[in-house]
Amino acid sequence: MDGMEVVGMAMGMQAQEMQMQQATTSAGLAKQAMEFQGAMVNSIISGGTQGADMARNSGLAAQGIGGKLNITA
Numbered sequence: 715m716d717g718m719e720v721v722g723m724a725m726g727m728q729a730q731e732m733q734m735q736q737a738t739t740s741a742g743l744a745k746q747a748m749e750f751q752g753a754m755v756n757s758i759i760s761g762g763t764q765g766a767d768m769a770r771n772s773g774l775a776a777q778g779i780g781g782k783l784n785i786t787a
Contacts, residue, residue, distance in 0.1 A: 750775075 754775060
């Protein structure tokens with residue numbers, strides 16, 4: 715194994731590590747979006763008769779976050 719092969723392997727490992735870090739970050743953002751959506755649903759349920767405006771705003775907020783993260787239900 716010559717020096718160029720070692721450099722190539724190191725670069726490949728570094729790229730793989732970066733992809734794993736990006737996947738971890740994406741998973742964290744998706745988790746936050748789902749938790750937010752769940753909190754909005756809970757507030758709608760516990761809000762009782764406060765009406766359609768709250769439900770509409772919560773749905774739009776959850777949809778906006780999901781769209782930015784490319785999450786589809």
